[in-house]
Amino acid sequence: MARRLHVRPPFRADHVGSLLRPQALYDLLQEGKCSINDLEVAQNEAVKEVVSLQQEVGIKTITDGEMRRAQFFEGLFDLLEGMEFQPERPITEFKKYISFIGFLLASGVPHFPSVYCNGKIRRTKPFYVDHFKFLKNLVSPENVKNIKVNMCAPTWFHQRHGSDQTYDLNVYKNDDEYFDDLACAYREEIRELYDLGCRHIQIDDPTFIIFCDNRTVNGMEEAGVDSRALLNTYIRAINLCTRDRPEDMTISLHICRGNYRGQHFFEGTYDAIADQVFHKLDVDAFYLEYDDERSGTFAPLKHIPRNKAVVLGLVTTKRDELETVEGLKARVHEAATAMSQSGVRSKEEALDQLCISPQCGFASVWQGNPIPQETQKQKLSLLVEAAKQIWPE
Template sequence: MSTLKLNPPFRVEHIGSFVRPKELYDLRELLEQGKCTREDLIPAEDAAVKHVVKLQRDLGLGSITDGDMRVFEGVFDKLGGMTYLPHRPMTEFKPYIPHVKILSAMGMTESPTWYCSGKIKRIVPFYVDHFKALKAVVPPEDVSRIKINMCPPTWIHQRHGSDLTYDPAVYKSDDEYFNDLGIAYRAEIKELYELGCRNIQLDDPTFCYFCNEDMISGMEAAGVDHEALLDTYIRATNLCTADRPADLHIGLHMCRGNFRGGIHFSEGGYHRIAVKLFNSVDVDTFYLEYDNERSGDFSPLKHLPPNKAAVLGIVTTKSPKLEDAQALKARIHEAADVVAAGNPPRSKEAALNQLVFPVDFLVVLIIFCDFRLCISPQCGFASVWQGNPVTEEDQKAKLQLLLQVAKEVWQ
């Protein structure tokens, strides 16, 4: 039986983003209005990163992120071969994609994006500077706790499909496009590892979109083979994570949308994709949203293989309302029952008795056989700069609730 990587994810973890401080928020508004420059934000971003790092360390979180305090800088804005299109018409976005449908209904007629006009090549790092900046504000013994959140390889393709993502004179197929993209990602991951990074999270709503029945119907009407496309996206992810060092942990966070004010884009349980997802995607941990009924039930967890971890996002970041501790504990036991009855089966008593680690905070591990379940917020507290309708105090309260629940269940 294959074993689970234990180092990381940390027993104390979170998804990544935190609400921006007012000074940075105000500057970001000015930037959007063209009243300041990108460089004007840097001092406020640096101060915000230091603040959120201290917040995470004071709370006792095992992993450390920059809270997504910097203006979004991903992969496609830095890749050679990609052309930025600031006003691409919405007619060139696939209408069946959940967020495209919603944004179009809101009246958007164009949106910024990228187009692959040449051979993809990593000419500059994507996240290396972010890692170095974090490394500079944590003690040396905490460098291995730093987590880098990455834009997924599917980001552009899921919006534009095989016909509008790349120039057919450059790439003749999705396989060719994702082959070169995988080379670029692996080079980035290699450099991050050499600098000391041991924890990477791909933030990808694409897989959850395949749980959405409206999208599936729209793809079928458009003549798109959604099962084949799902396989293509699994392969694209695996090209990026292939051949990584044994002590480098990679997680996949599947988001249903965390737009302005906490708006979601998609819904549907994991039943449609669970077998392929849990058994074919080459990552160590799945961060799963389970904060409300649109996420479905825990039954797909029966397909979780022995060498994977699942993080149950059972606390919402979309509302300041604090969850009930007893209800959270009941959900943890419900999920444990499902995994314990999976393959290989374990009794509930055996599952709960096979705990081998003490509980620290936030992501809590149930160890039975080689399975591991964890708990966390369902998403970041501010996936876009405008943030969710929560304050910093709300964030702390929700994290402290998770600590309380963890101690009551496992200690």
């Protein structure tokens, strides 16, 4: 049975999660020398600052901006029992069809940090529970439900290493066994966060987009990887994580094209995955990147089921240029028209399934994208104003 859409697209104007580090924290990280206590104090102050920013511009969703992470995926895999951090993993143990791995290989880089699963996976400590508790104390009780926690997709390191190098084959015989245990850890985290009042979790997924990138798909096939079977494996992995969640817990998924200091890694339209991913993924909303021509047209949106929301990433975080309210309004109506082409909904119904946001975070790594703090604020404010005009209360 399909889940109902319990919040009309998270919020009409939203943001993906990460925000530029305030100057004090940025300078501390840039210097690279401080005590753990000094770092925590700076992170706490940074979280307070970005919460104030979100409240000031009128963004109702509240995140901690990922101020406690050097990279978006930190604080999850590295805390799991059975996962070993390897600061110098041989580059030959990565899949060269992944674009940035191919670049590292071509550059002669011999090693790159990663993790390796050498034991049974267990969640013996929380990932982001303490972060949520801190954030919870910064908002009024009635706004706790508006806090969003971002989590890296369970497929992240498998994407890099494949079925032969992600886990010890003496521990897990196949991908299904590996993702079964990994998903159990995710569900435990989701349940604990829910019990504390969390009602929105966003899975940040840079893996589904690889199936839209022809160069990557061709590289997989040349390496003997069945790309369609792998896509199904990744859909199953996400669905295991979201299974049995409470009815009033919203789980959204951001399909990311890569975001390293303003650079993307993958191109291609959503056509290759739209029918399968939009229908089969057990999530409530999709955050989709639509900030430039590499994303293609809105045509794949006709595959969005009626009980799922779409957050259109129309505002770029990668360039220091400001969109316009009129431009955003025109694109939202263009998207709604495309969604209605399937005949399962009217344009008005399609419009009711839509939201707007930046196409990605402003700082998936602590250095951030090459835009100033003021531009970040202007872009968030622009989203709020556009949303008010598109969806007047």
